[in-house]
Amino acid sequence: MKRRILPLTVLMLLLFFSCEAVWGQNDSDTLYDVYIGDTGFNESNDNITGDFITGHVSYNSDTHTLTLQDATLSGNIDFWRHFVKLKLIGDNYIDGLFIGPDSCAIIGPGYLRVGNDTVGTAINAERTTFLLLEGRATLDIVSNHLGINTYYDYVFDDYFHIPCFLIDSSSLTITAPTCYNLIDCWWLLGCHIVSPADVDYNPYNYSFEQDGNAITHLNNYLEIQANVTGLSIVSRPEVRVYGVSGGIRVCSDKQPYQNVEVMNMLGQTLYCRPLQSDEDFIPIRSGIYIVRVGKTTEKVIVR
Numbered sequence: 390m391k392r393r394i395l396p397l398t399v400l401m402l403l404l405f406f407s408c409e410a411v412w413g414q415n416d417s418d419t420l421y422d423v424y425i426g427d428t429g430f431n432e433s434n435d436n437i438t439g440d441f442i443t444g445h446v447s448y449n450s451d452t453h454t455l456t457l458q459d460a461t462l463s464g465n466i467d468f469w470r471h472f473v474k475l476k477l478i479g480d481n482y483i484d485g486l487f488i489g490p491d492s493c494a495i496i497g498p499g500y501l502r503v504g505n506d507t508v509g510t511a512i513n514a515e516r517t518t519f520l521l522l523e524g525r526a527t528l529d530i531v532s533n534h535l536g537i538n539t540y541y542d543y544v545f546d547d548y549f550h551i552p553c554f555l556i557d558s559s560s561l562t563i564t565a566p567t568c569y570n571l572i573d574c575w576w577l578l579g580c581h582i583v584s585p586a587d588v589d590y591n592p593y594n595y596s597f598e599q600d601g602n603a604i605t606h607l608n609n610y611l612e613i614q615a616n617v618t619g620l621s622i623v624s625r626p627e628v629r630v631y632g633v634s635g636g637i638r639v640c641s642d643k644q645p646y647q648n649v650e651v652m653n654m655l656g657q658t659l660y661c662r663p664l665q666s667d668e669d670f671i672p673i674r675s676g677i678y679i680v681r682v683g684k685t686t687e688k689v690i691v692r
Contacts, residue, residue: 423448423455424467444481457481457501468493477501477526479659480674486512492519497526497559498658509534511565514552523557525615527653536563536611539571553595556580561613568607583612625685632689636672639664639682650681 421429430448437446444460459479469489477499486503504511511532530536539552554572558579574595589598596603627642651660675691
């Protein structure tokens with residue numbers, strides 16, 4: 390009997406340490422900080438390229454910051470191990486975002502759309518305890534099932550996680566049959582709920598409420614907008630700015646090379662360059678914008 394127990398014990402120990410070695414190897418050698426599609430990164434890269442990437446993508450391993458600048462990725466971004474930061478510049482589009490067993494910060498001033506109407510779950514954050522949206526960022530989430538999944542799956546420990554979502558002077562929209570689940574702690578700073586109209590934010594309980602009762606999920610649509618201070622509109626006859634289909638047209642009686650700056654209603658600069666001629670067309674997606682040309686400031690609507 391002892392002869393059987395000893396080999397069995399040794400076998401169990403070998404299996405245990407083999408598993409530990411494999412897990413340790415994954416953590417230290419083969420598990421990367423960031424995955425873009427199937428490609429992982431642990432080291433800094435100033436220009437990440439691929440057939441599925443347009444625009445500029447870079448990663449700084451010292452600050453664990455992935456930067457998207459007018460980038461479109463036909464695939465997912467996966468974050469692992471570290472408190473990874475996602476920096477947004479310009480307009481960016483990805484199919485999905487997975488946030489591993491740590492927290493994540495999404496930093497503006499750019500725009501990011503995660504998902505589309507063919508994606509089941511846009512953001513998977515099922516082991517995450519803290520999400521941060523800051524720096525005048527705009528996060529637009531779209532899916533045909535679930536916008537943000539935060540249901541904890543108990544992989545690494547056996548205690549229940551209640552994820553927190555802090556939105557600081559930034560904007561969030563979620564369009565999905567179920568916008569989110571189990572985000573019980575919301576911190577809204579410098580922003581407010583726009584829709585649904587019957588949902589209130591309780592800053593004392595850090596919760597969303599309907600009819601005075603805390604809610605743990607919302608259906609169909611959620612919109613949170615950053616608070617915007619008033620912008621002075623100044624019109625001048627020598628400069629004409631108006632929105633047209635697909636963009637903004639700028640006409641100036643003065644010589645070209647005046648700076649043209651286009652901002653969204655959050656005050657984020659989306660476009661800035663000198664006028665190319667006395668009439669210039671700026672392609673931009675539909676929305677409401679503030680356009681400055683020299684000392685002229687106009688609000689335009691692009692359809």
